[in-house]
Amino acid sequence: MTLIPYIVLALLLVTSVGLLLSRDWRWSLGLLAAQYLGMFYLITLHWPFSLASVKLVTGWMASATIGVTRLGMSENEAEQEESSWPRGRLFRLFAAAIVIVLVVATTPKVETLIPGISRPVIAGALTLAGMGILLLGLTADPLRITLGLLTLLAGFEILYATVETSILLAGLLSIVNLGLALVGAYLMTAAPEEEPEEDILA
Amino acid sequence: MSAPLLWIFLPLSIGAASLLIRRERSLSMIGGVSAAMLSVLAFVIPIDEALSIGSFSFKLAGSVIILGRSLTLQPAHGSLLAILYGLAAMWFFGAQTLGLARRLVPMGLAILALLVAAIAVRPFLFASVFIEIAVLLSVPMLVAPFQKPGRGILRYVAFQTIAVPLILFAGWLLSGVETSPGDVELTAAATAILALGFAFLLAIFPLYTWIPMLTEEAHPYLVGFLLWVLPQTTALFAIGFLDRYPFLRLSADLMTLLRDAGLLMAVTAGLWAAFQRHLGRLMAYAAIAETGFLLIALGLGTSEGIQLAFMQIIPRGLGLTVWALSLSVIQARAASPRFVDVQGAARALPIASAGIALAHLSAAGLPLLAGFPIRMALLESLSRESIGLAIWLLVGLLGLMTGAVRTLAVIVLPSEKWDQRETYFQAILIGLGVLALFILGLFPQAANFLTTDLPALFQNLGQ
Structure with missing residues (x-):
């Protein structure tokens, strides 16, 4: 029974590091959806199942929103590489390792700050928040920035769920998550696609 | 009637409804006039205090409860609301002269309403x-x-x-x-x-x-x-x-x-x-x-x-x-x-x-x-x-x-x-x-x- 939270923590570690390394948007959104599953489990440790499921549904809706938008875009747009940012997988892995070390170092401190919360919950929350910030710092692409912000918020929501059970706040944070996904989708599609040649000829 | 309904939910609704309007001039007028009216009302109607006009007595409640938490506007918020909506009216009227009313008015009203909600939330x-x-x-x-x-x-x-x-x-x-x-x-x-x-x-x-x-x-x-x-x-x-x-x-x-x-x-x-x-x-x-x-x-x-x-x-x-x-x-x-x-x-x-x-x-x-x-x-x-x-x-x-x-x-x-x-x-x-x-x-x-x-x-x- 006590092993499950640690398995979920491992899942969150894999998904968040995967988000950092992945260059394929399909993989990224799959990892994001899996991340929300882990987040959901950790929140159920402190919230009623029904209320915690709001987070899961919201997260999956956000993933679906981005996915549907991305599906409607041409592959060429996805290939726009960001030359000014470090792109090497090794570099990202190294940065992720630094975040993990920081999480390991900070978790006991937070444990004393918020008593009554299990270590995997704190570590999971800090891992997501840290990886989210790292993702934000390594990109200027609207899709990746949206993923970074959603990951950061997911980490925060795990931690905050342990201290605040307001339904209004849960609803507002759901609006923020969905709003972020919609804004991300809007910014991804804001630049016009070039018209296909056959349309011009027609 | 309560103050949050008037200065939060009403502009939010007007903002949402104005998304359906296409004409710049109409939009600008709707945004500008409604913001100006909300500004005047904020200045004239006291919040949470009885207002008597002849035999007619009226009190605008300051709070509304939503999902166990409240949106509360106090009497002192009146001046702030008058300033915010008054200045917003200027922005909305100005938007028409630039052809920006379709972008500014619906979102502007909604943003303003949400920011008033931010001031009011408890x-x-x-x-x-x-x-x-x-x-x-x-x-x-x-x-x-x-x-x-x-x-x-x-x-x-x-x-x-x-x-x-x-x-x-x-x-x-x-x-x-x-x-x-x-x-x-x-x-x-x-x-x-x-x-x-x-x-x-x-x-x-x-x-x-x-x-x-x-x-x-x-x-x-x-x-x-x-x-x-x-x-x-x-x-x-x-x-x-x-x-x-x-x-x-x-x-x-x-x-x-x-x-x-x-x-x-x-x-x-x-x-x-x-x-x-x-x-x-x-x-x-x-x-x-x-x-x-x-x-x-x-x-x-x-x-x-x-x-x-x-x-x-x-x-x-x-x-x-x-x-x-x-x-x-x-x-x-x-x-x-x-x-x-x-x-x-x-x-x-x-x-x-x-x-x-x-x-x-x-x-x-x-x-x-x-x-x-x-x-x-x-x-x-x-x-x-x-x-x-x-x-x-x-x-x-x-x-x-x-x-x-x-x-x-x-x-x-x-x-x-x-x-x-x-x-x-x-x-x-x-x-x-x-x-x-x-x-x-x-x-x-x-x-x-x-x-x-x-x-x-x-x-x-x-x-």
């Missing part, structure tokens, strides 16, 4: 989430569907979103500090996280880089609206923290931090402004400096400082309205708002050029203009603490003044390329705004009837 900590929703709503307003998003808008969304968890978490820690006030480590952690959260939210140095970027990427009128309404509400939220927690209010270190951060913003923004060659970026740096002035006023840690913070609301809003409208009028007729493209603008667009120059000079604190009395009072209060600090503030103001003089020098240069003038409606709106800047400069007490009640919003700081 516990006040939840305000950060309302502000974030308003920020997300502003994105489609700033970035047109056909426009490629720049780094400014991405940074804006990222920074404002990062602030939410920081502030919510700091708020929770602060409630812990209340129960165990002797815990120095907890107090320091809570204060540091809160300061970081507000640094992101208020775009405090060095996190203000998105503002000049955004003025280059988006329409200056829309950015101007945001630069007016967002820092204003966020500052009230920040004052709420100071008012709620005595150890923050009484912390000399925090006050010094606020004052120094404000000075740093005013000085850096002033210095950058002195070297800019882009009219939009000049407006951005002036807005940053204004936020700096606000922080300096708060950092004084006195009731006089709070009064000064509130006194800035109207001149700042008015100045930005005139500036953004004038800049938009010039930009619509120039290839770009860069100095090289706006040379000689004053010869064809005298009113807009005067508007931009005077709004800029007002922000820099030129005598006879609306910004002057507040800058003077701020300098006086600061010099009582330290002459050195007052000199630094003067350096910032001098930078802004240099930017204004350079703008003036460029727009009056001889040029043959201008063939379009302002429309009558544009000239009237800018003219009225400039007149108001002069009136507030000559008679600063003219707006006192709107601002004197505002400190009462905060039980402890307002004393």
Whole structure:
């Protein structure tokens, strides 16, 4: 029974590091959806199942929103590489390792700050928040920035769920998550696609 | 009937309904008239107090409960609502002359309603989430569907979103500090996280880089609206923290931090402004400096400082309205708002050029203009603490003044390329705004009837 939270923590570690390394948007959104599953489990440790499921549904809706938008875009747009940012997988892995070390170092401190919360919950929350910030710092692409912000918020929501059970706040944070996904989708599609040649000829 | 229904849900509904309207003129009228009416109602109808007209008695309740939490507007909120909706009406009327009503009115009304909700929500900590929703709503307003998003808008969304968890978490820690006030480590952690959260939210140095970027990427009128309404509400939220927690209010270190951060913003923004060659970026740096002035006023840690913070609301809003409208009028007729493209603008667009120059000079604190009395009072209060600090503030103001003089020098240069003038409606709106800047400069007490009640919003700081 006590092993499950640690398995979920491992899942969150894999998904968040995967988000950092992945260059394929399909993989990224799959990892994001899996991340929300882990987040959901950790929140159920402190919230009623029904209320915690709001987070899961919201997260999956956000993933679906981005996915549907991305599906409607041409592959060429996805290939726009960001030359000014470090792109090497090794570099990202190294940065992720630094975040993990920081999480390991900070978790006991937070444990004393918020008593009554299990270590995997704190570590999971800090891992997501840290990886989210790292993702934000390594990109200027609207899709990746949206993923970074959603990951950061997911980490925060795990931690905050342990201290605040307001339904209004849960609803507002759901609006923020969905709003972020919609804004991300809007910014991804804001630049016009070039018209296909056959349309011009027609 | 309750006050939150009238000043939050009604404008939200009007904003949503106006999405269905296509005509610019109708939209502008709907937005402008409804905001003006809400402003007048806020001034006339007392909140939570009985209003008797002959035999008819009426009371507007101050609270509404939603999902176990409340949205509460107090009697002292009346003046603030009157100012916010009154200035918003000016923005909405101005949008029609620029063909921006379809982008500004629906989203603008919704943003304003959400920011009023942020002021009204109890516990006040939840305000950060309302502000974030308003920020997300502003994105489609700033970035047109056909426009490629720049780094400014991405940074804006990222920074404002990062602030939410920081502030919510700091708020929770602060409630812990209340129960165990002797815990120095907890107090320091809570204060540091809160300061970081507000640094992101208020775009405090060095996190203000998105503002000049955004003025280059988006329409200056829309950015101007945001630069007016967002820092204003966020500052009230920040004052709420100071008012709620005595150890923050009484912390000399925090006050010094606020004052120094404000000075740093005013000085850096002033210095950058002195070297800019882009009219939009000049407006951005002036807005940053204004936020700096606000922080300096708060950092004084006195009731006089709070009064000064509130006194800035109207001149700042008015100045930005005139500036953004004038800049938009010039930009619509120039290839770009860069100095090289706006040379000689004053010869064809005298009113807009005067508007931009005077709004800029007002922000820099030129005598006879609306910004002057507040800058003077701020300098006086600061010099009582330290002459050195007052000199630094003067350096910032001098930078802004240099930017204004350079703008003036460029727009009056001889040029043959201008063939379009302002429309009558544009000239009237800018003219009225400039007149108001002069009136507030000559008679600063003219707006006192709107601002004197505002400190009462905060039980402890307002004393």
